[in-house]
Amino acid sequence: MTEFEILTDRIKLRLIELSDLNSIHKLHSLPETDEFNTLGIPQNFEETKNIIEPWIAENKLSKIRNYTFAIENRSDREFIGLFGLKLGDEKYKRGEVWYKIHSDYWKKGFATESLKAVINFGFDNLKLHRIEAGCAVGNIGSIKVLEKAGMVREGRLRQVLPLKFGWSDNFEYSILETDERKNN
Template sequence: MLLKLETERLTLRLANSNDLAHIHHLHSFPEVDQYNTLGIPKDLKETETIMLPLFDANIAREKYTFIIQDKTTQSFIGMAGVFPGKPKYKSAEIWYKILPQTWGKGYATETSKELIRFCFDTLEVHRVEAGCAVGNVASIRVLEKSGMQREARRRQLLPLAAGWSDNFEYAILDVD
Protein backbone atom coordinates (compact mmCIF):
# COMPACT_ATOMS: atom_id res chain seq x y z
CA MET A 1 0.00 0.00 0.00
CA LEU A 2 3.02 2.28 -0.09
CA LEU A 3 2.26 4.11 -3.29
CA LYS A 4 2.33 7.82 -2.53
CA LEU A 5 2.45 10.75 -4.96
CA GLU A 6 3.50 14.25 -3.96
CA THR A 7 2.98 17.66 -5.48
CA GLU A 8 3.94 21.08 -4.21
CA ARG A 9 0.98 21.25 -1.78
CA LEU A 10 -0.61 17.80 -1.85
CA THR A 11 -0.08 14.17 -0.99
CA LEU A 12 -1.95 11.51 -2.95
CA ARG A 13 -2.01 8.14 -1.20
CA LEU A 14 -4.00 5.00 -1.90
CA ALA A 15 -7.44 4.94 -0.26
CA ASN A 16 -8.43 2.21 2.19
CA SER A 17 -11.35 1.35 4.48
CA ASN A 18 -10.17 3.84 7.15
CA ASP A 19 -11.09 6.64 4.72
CA LEU A 20 -14.78 5.70 4.40
CA ALA A 21 -16.13 8.51 6.59
CA HIS A 22 -14.25 11.18 4.59
CA ILE A 23 -15.30 9.63 1.29
CA HIS A 24 -18.94 9.46 2.40
CA HIS A 25 -18.79 13.11 3.48
CA LEU A 26 -17.36 14.13 0.07
CA HIS A 27 -20.08 12.23 -1.80
CA SER A 28 -22.84 13.74 0.33
CA PHE A 29 -22.57 17.24 -1.25
CA PRO A 30 -25.15 17.89 -4.02
CA GLU A 31 -22.60 20.17 -5.75
CA VAL A 32 -20.09 17.29 -5.89
CA ASP A 33 -22.80 15.02 -7.32
CA GLN A 34 -24.13 17.58 -9.83
CA TYR A 35 -22.00 16.44 -12.80
CA ASN A 36 -21.28 12.93 -11.59
CA THR A 37 -23.26 9.75 -12.17
CA LEU A 38 -22.66 8.12 -8.79
CA GLY A 39 -25.61 9.70 -6.98
CA ILE A 40 -25.58 10.66 -3.31
CA PRO A 41 -25.15 7.49 -1.21
CA LYS A 42 -27.96 7.18 1.34
CA ASP A 43 -25.70 6.01 4.18
CA LEU A 44 -22.18 4.93 5.05
CA LYS A 45 -23.04 1.31 4.24
CA GLU A 46 -23.82 2.26 0.63
CA THR A 47 -20.53 4.16 0.39
CA GLU A 48 -18.75 1.09 1.73
CA THR A 49 -20.43 -1.15 -0.86
CA ILE A 50 -19.31 1.22 -3.63
CA MET A 51 -15.79 1.61 -2.30
CA LEU A 52 -14.79 -1.92 -1.24
CA PRO A 53 -14.04 -3.13 -4.80
CA LEU A 54 -11.90 -0.02 -5.33
CA PHE A 55 -9.94 -0.68 -2.14
CA ASP A 56 -9.34 -4.25 -3.36
CA ALA A 57 -8.28 -2.89 -6.77
CA ASN A 58 -5.80 -0.64 -4.97
CA ILE A 59 -4.22 -3.61 -3.24
CA ALA A 60 -4.07 -5.53 -6.53
CA ARG A 61 -2.85 -2.39 -8.36
CA GLU A 62 -5.59 -2.94 -10.96
CA LYS A 63 -7.06 0.54 -10.46
CA TYR A 64 -5.77 3.41 -8.37
CA THR A 65 -8.02 5.39 -6.01
CA PHE A 66 -6.17 8.11 -4.16
CA ILE A 67 -7.01 10.26 -1.15
CA ILE A 68 -5.86 13.84 -1.71
CA GLN A 69 -4.46 15.38 1.45
CA ASP A 70 -2.89 18.67 2.41
CA LYS A 71 0.82 17.85 2.46
CA THR A 72 1.44 19.82 5.65
CA THR A 73 -1.67 19.18 7.76
CA GLN A 74 -2.72 15.83 6.22
CA SER A 75 -6.31 17.14 6.14
CA PHE A 76 -8.66 15.50 3.62
CA ILE A 77 -9.11 17.52 0.41
CA GLY A 78 -10.67 15.03 -1.97
CA MET A 79 -10.28 11.92 -4.06
CA ALA A 80 -8.81 11.10 -7.42
CA GLY A 81 -8.07 8.05 -9.44
CA VAL A 82 -6.67 6.26 -12.44
CA PHE A 83 -8.38 3.49 -14.39
CA PRO A 84 -5.81 1.75 -16.59
CA GLY A 85 -7.19 0.37 -19.85
CA LYS A 86 -6.30 -2.96 -21.49
CA PRO A 87 -2.49 -3.30 -21.57
CA LYS A 88 -2.29 -3.47 -25.37
CA TYR A 89 -3.89 -0.01 -25.69
CA LYS A 90 -1.41 1.65 -23.27
CA SER A 91 -3.99 4.16 -22.10
CA ALA A 92 -5.55 5.20 -18.81
CA GLU A 93 -8.43 7.36 -17.61
CA ILE A 94 -8.14 9.86 -14.76
CA TRP A 95 -10.77 11.44 -12.48
CA TYR A 96 -10.89 13.74 -9.41
CA LYS A 97 -13.32 15.20 -6.83
CA ILE A 98 -12.53 17.99 -4.40
CA LEU A 99 -14.34 19.10 -1.19
CA PRO A 100 -16.42 22.20 -2.06
CA GLN A 101 -14.87 24.36 0.69
CA THR A 102 -11.49 24.03 -1.04
CA TRP A 103 -12.60 24.67 -4.64
CA GLY A 104 -10.83 27.37 -6.62
CA LYS A 105 -7.38 26.92 -5.06
CA GLY A 106 -5.91 24.97 -7.96
CA TYR A 107 -5.98 21.64 -6.12
CA ALA A 108 -7.75 19.72 -8.89
CA THR A 109 -5.33 21.02 -11.50
CA GLU A 110 -2.34 20.13 -9.31
CA THR A 111 -3.85 16.65 -8.84
CA SER A 112 -4.68 16.15 -12.48
CA LYS A 113 -1.17 17.11 -13.64
CA GLU A 114 0.34 14.66 -11.14
CA LEU A 115 -2.00 11.86 -12.25
CA ILE A 116 -0.99 12.47 -15.86
CA ARG A 117 2.69 12.35 -14.86
CA PHE A 118 2.06 9.10 -12.92
CA CYS A 119 0.31 7.57 -15.94
CA PHE A 120 3.16 8.42 -18.34
CA ASP A 121 6.14 7.82 -16.04
CA THR A 122 5.01 4.93 -13.84
CA LEU A 123 2.26 3.16 -15.78
CA GLU A 124 4.06 3.91 -19.05
CA VAL A 125 0.89 4.53 -21.03
CA HIS A 126 1.04 6.66 -24.15
CA ARG A 127 -2.42 8.23 -23.81
CA VAL A 128 -4.31 9.63 -20.81
CA GLU A 129 -8.04 10.28 -21.10
CA ALA A 130 -10.70 12.06 -19.05
CA GLY A 131 -14.35 12.79 -19.55
CA CYS A 132 -16.61 15.45 -18.14
CA ALA A 133 -20.18 16.64 -18.46
CA VAL A 134 -20.42 19.52 -20.93
CA GLY A 135 -21.82 21.81 -18.22
CA ASN A 136 -18.97 21.17 -15.80
CA VAL A 137 -17.05 24.35 -16.59
CA ALA A 138 -14.67 23.98 -13.64
CA SER A 139 -13.63 20.49 -14.72
CA ILE A 140 -13.29 21.57 -18.37
CA ARG A 141 -10.94 24.29 -17.17
CA VAL A 142 -8.95 21.80 -15.05
CA LEU A 143 -8.50 19.45 -18.01
CA GLU A 144 -7.45 22.25 -20.34
CA LYS A 145 -5.02 23.72 -17.75
CA SER A 146 -3.57 20.20 -17.51
CA GLY A 147 -2.77 20.24 -21.22
CA MET A 148 -5.53 17.92 -22.38
CA GLN A 149 -7.28 18.39 -25.71
CA ARG A 150 -10.99 18.01 -26.36
CA GLU A 151 -11.45 15.18 -28.85
CA ALA A 152 -15.14 14.37 -28.82
CA ARG A 153 -18.61 15.15 -27.61
CA ARG A 154 -20.77 12.11 -26.88
CA ARG A 155 -24.48 12.92 -26.80
CA GLN A 156 -26.70 12.14 -23.80
CA LEU A 157 -24.13 9.79 -22.30
CA LEU A 158 -24.44 10.75 -18.64
CA PRO A 159 -27.46 10.04 -16.43
CA LEU A 160 -27.05 13.03 -14.12
CA ALA A 161 -29.47 13.94 -11.32
CA ALA A 162 -30.83 16.73 -13.56
CA GLY A 163 -31.26 14.44 -16.59
CA TRP A 164 -29.20 13.29 -19.58
CA SER A 165 -26.02 15.20 -20.28
CA ASP A 166 -23.61 15.18 -23.19
CA ASN A 167 -20.02 14.34 -22.26
CA PHE A 168 -16.78 15.89 -23.50
CA GLU A 169 -13.87 13.52 -23.96
CA TYR A 170 -10.37 14.85 -23.40
CA ALA A 171 -6.95 13.27 -23.87
CA ILE A 172 -3.24 13.99 -23.77
CA LEU A 173 -0.52 11.93 -25.45
CA ASP A 174 3.01 11.39 -24.19
CA VAL A 175 4.21 13.16 -27.35
CA ASP A 176 2.03 16.27 -26.80
Protein backbone atom coordinates in the same frame (compact mmCIF):
# COMPACT_ATOMS: atom_id res chain seq x y z
CA MET B 1 1.64 -4.13 -3.30
CA THR B 2 3.90 -1.85 -1.39
CA GLU B 3 2.41 1.44 -0.31
CA PHE B 4 3.33 4.42 -2.40
CA GLU B 5 2.49 8.07 -2.68
CA ILE B 6 2.51 10.79 -5.30
CA LEU B 7 3.75 14.06 -3.82
CA THR B 8 3.60 17.64 -5.02
CA ASP B 9 4.38 20.85 -3.15
CA ARG B 10 0.89 21.03 -1.62
CA ILE B 11 -0.69 17.59 -1.87
CA LYS B 12 -0.14 13.91 -1.28
CA LEU B 13 -2.02 11.31 -3.28
CA ARG B 14 -2.11 7.96 -1.49
CA LEU B 15 -4.14 4.82 -2.02
CA ILE B 16 -7.44 4.96 -0.14
CA GLU B 17 -8.07 2.90 2.97
CA LEU B 18 -11.17 1.96 4.95
CA SER B 19 -10.15 4.64 7.48
CA ASP B 20 -11.10 7.18 4.76
CA LEU B 21 -14.74 6.05 4.85
CA ASN B 22 -16.03 9.03 6.87
CA SER B 23 -14.29 11.59 4.64
CA ILE B 24 -15.37 9.84 1.45
CA HIS B 25 -18.97 9.58 2.67
CA LYS B 26 -19.01 13.32 3.41
CA LEU B 27 -17.58 14.03 -0.05
CA HIS B 28 -20.14 11.81 -1.80
CA SER B 29 -22.97 13.35 0.24
CA LEU B 30 -22.34 16.96 -0.86
CA PRO B 31 -25.02 18.08 -3.34
CA GLU B 32 -22.57 20.43 -5.07
CA THR B 33 -20.07 17.62 -5.76
CA ASP B 34 -22.88 15.36 -6.96
CA GLU B 35 -24.22 17.76 -9.61
CA PHE B 36 -22.17 16.31 -12.50
CA ASN B 37 -21.55 12.86 -11.02
CA THR B 38 -23.44 9.70 -12.02
CA LEU B 39 -22.79 7.95 -8.69
CA GLY B 40 -25.56 9.71 -6.77
CA ILE B 41 -25.69 10.65 -3.10
CA PRO B 42 -25.38 7.58 -0.85
CA GLN B 43 -28.22 6.88 1.57
CA ASN B 44 -25.88 5.91 4.42
CA PHE B 45 -22.34 4.91 5.41
CA GLU B 46 -23.01 1.29 4.45
CA GLU B 47 -23.73 2.30 0.85
CA THR B 48 -20.50 4.32 0.71
CA LYS B 49 -18.60 1.40 2.25
CA ASN B 50 -19.99 -0.93 -0.43
CA ILE B 51 -18.80 1.50 -3.11
CA ILE B 52 -15.26 1.90 -1.81
CA GLU B 53 -14.51 -1.67 -0.64
CA PRO B 54 -13.83 -2.89 -4.22
CA TRP B 55 -11.61 0.17 -4.79
CA ILE B 56 -9.61 -0.67 -1.66
CA ALA B 57 -9.35 -4.34 -2.69
CA GLU B 58 -8.11 -3.29 -6.16
CA ASN B 59 -5.47 -1.05 -4.59
CA LYS B 60 -4.05 -4.09 -2.75
CA LEU B 61 -3.46 -6.19 -5.87
CA SER B 62 0.11 -6.86 -6.95
CA LYS B 63 -0.76 -5.38 -10.36
CA ILE B 64 -3.22 -2.53 -9.92
CA ARG B 65 -5.46 -1.76 -12.90
CA ASN B 66 -7.73 0.72 -11.12
CA TYR B 67 -5.97 3.16 -8.78
CA THR B 68 -8.10 5.12 -6.32
CA PHE B 69 -6.24 7.82 -4.42
CA ALA B 70 -7.16 10.02 -1.49
CA ILE B 71 -5.92 13.57 -2.01
CA GLU B 72 -4.50 15.07 1.18
CA ASN B 73 -3.35 18.60 1.91
CA ARG B 74 0.31 18.16 2.92
CA SER B 75 0.26 21.13 5.31
CA ASP B 76 -2.57 19.89 7.56
CA ARG B 77 -3.28 16.32 6.28
CA GLU B 78 -6.90 17.30 5.57
CA PHE B 79 -8.83 15.18 3.05
CA ILE B 80 -9.35 17.15 -0.18
CA GLY B 81 -10.95 14.54 -2.41
CA LEU B 82 -10.57 11.45 -4.54
CA PHE B 83 -8.64 10.78 -7.71
CA GLY B 84 -8.91 7.69 -9.89
CA LEU B 85 -6.82 6.24 -12.68
CA LYS B 86 -8.32 3.26 -14.48
CA LEU B 87 -6.01 1.40 -16.84
CA GLY B 88 -7.32 -0.10 -20.06
CA ASP B 89 -6.06 -3.10 -22.00
CA GLU B 90 -2.26 -3.28 -21.67
CA LYS B 91 -1.85 -3.42 -25.45
CA TYR B 92 -3.21 0.12 -25.83
CA LYS B 93 -1.24 1.69 -22.94
CA ARG B 94 -4.23 3.83 -22.06
CA GLY B 95 -5.68 5.13 -18.81
CA GLU B 96 -8.73 7.14 -17.84
CA VAL B 97 -8.77 9.64 -14.98
CA TRP B 98 -11.56 10.91 -12.77
CA TYR B 99 -11.65 13.07 -9.67
CA LYS B 100 -14.01 14.45 -7.07
CA ILE B 101 -12.86 17.39 -4.96
CA HIS B 102 -14.53 18.62 -1.76
CA SER B 103 -16.18 21.97 -2.49
CA ASP B 104 -14.15 23.64 0.30
CA TYR B 105 -11.13 23.17 -2.00
CA TRP B 106 -12.65 24.32 -5.30
CA LYS B 107 -10.94 27.13 -7.23
CA LYS B 108 -7.66 26.71 -5.33
CA GLY B 109 -5.74 24.68 -7.90
CA PHE B 110 -5.86 21.35 -6.05
CA ALA B 111 -7.69 19.49 -8.83
CA THR B 112 -5.28 20.76 -11.50
CA GLU B 113 -2.27 19.95 -9.31
CA SER B 114 -3.62 16.44 -8.69
CA LEU B 115 -4.32 15.88 -12.38
CA LYS B 116 -0.84 17.00 -13.44
CA ALA B 117 0.71 14.70 -10.83
CA VAL B 118 -1.33 11.70 -11.99
CA ILE B 119 -0.55 12.46 -15.65
CA ASN B 120 3.16 12.43 -14.78
CA PHE B 121 2.72 9.20 -12.81
CA GLY B 122 0.86 7.60 -15.72
CA PHE B 123 3.46 8.51 -18.32
CA ASP B 124 6.65 8.29 -16.24
CA ASN B 125 5.90 5.31 -13.98
CA LEU B 126 3.23 3.31 -15.79
CA LYS B 127 4.59 4.06 -19.29
CA LEU B 128 1.15 4.90 -20.67
CA HIS B 129 0.77 6.32 -24.17
CA ARG B 130 -2.58 8.07 -23.68
CA ILE B 131 -4.59 9.37 -20.73
CA GLU B 132 -8.26 10.20 -21.20
CA ALA B 133 -10.99 11.99 -19.25
CA GLY B 134 -14.66 12.71 -19.74
CA CYS B 135 -16.53 15.74 -18.49
CA ALA B 136 -20.18 16.83 -18.55
CA VAL B 137 -20.49 19.79 -20.94
CA GLY B 138 -21.96 21.96 -18.19
CA ASN B 139 -19.14 21.27 -15.73
CA ILE B 140 -17.17 24.45 -16.38
CA GLY B 141 -14.85 23.89 -13.38
CA SER B 142 -13.70 20.49 -14.62
CA ILE B 143 -13.34 21.73 -18.19
CA LYS B 144 -10.92 24.40 -16.90
CA VAL B 145 -8.99 21.81 -14.85
CA LEU B 146 -8.58 19.43 -17.80
CA GLU B 147 -7.44 22.20 -20.14
CA LYS B 148 -5.05 23.79 -17.58
CA ALA B 149 -3.39 20.38 -17.22
CA GLY B 150 -2.79 20.23 -20.96
CA MET B 151 -5.55 17.85 -22.00
CA VAL B 152 -7.09 18.39 -25.44
CA ARG B 153 -10.82 18.29 -26.16
CA GLU B 154 -11.36 15.65 -28.82
CA GLY B 155 -15.08 15.31 -29.12
CA ARG B 156 -18.54 15.27 -27.66
CA LEU B 157 -20.68 12.28 -26.79
CA ARG B 158 -24.38 13.08 -26.97
CA GLN B 159 -26.64 12.39 -23.98
CA VAL B 160 -24.39 9.75 -22.42
CA LEU B 161 -24.44 10.86 -18.76
CA PRO B 162 -27.56 10.13 -16.67
CA LEU B 163 -27.41 13.07 -14.26
CA LYS B 164 -30.12 13.93 -11.77
CA PHE B 165 -31.38 16.80 -13.97
CA GLY B 166 -31.53 14.59 -17.08
CA TRP B 167 -29.25 13.29 -19.81
CA SER B 168 -26.08 15.28 -20.42
CA ASP B 169 -23.59 15.40 -23.24
CA ASN B 170 -19.98 14.63 -22.33
CA PHE B 171 -16.78 16.21 -23.63
CA GLU B 172 -13.93 13.77 -24.26
CA TYR B 173 -10.37 14.88 -23.43
CA SER B 174 -6.95 13.28 -23.77
CA ILE B 175 -3.24 13.88 -23.46
CA LEU B 176 -0.54 11.80 -25.15
CA GLU B 177 2.89 10.90 -23.84
CA THR B 178 4.31 12.94 -26.74
CA ASP B 179 2.30 16.09 -25.87
CA GLU B 180 3.94 18.91 -23.99
CA ARG B 181 3.14 18.66 -20.28
CA LYS B 182 2.15 21.67 -18.24
CA ASN B 183 3.99 21.08 -14.97
CA ASN B 184 3.67 24.52 -13.43
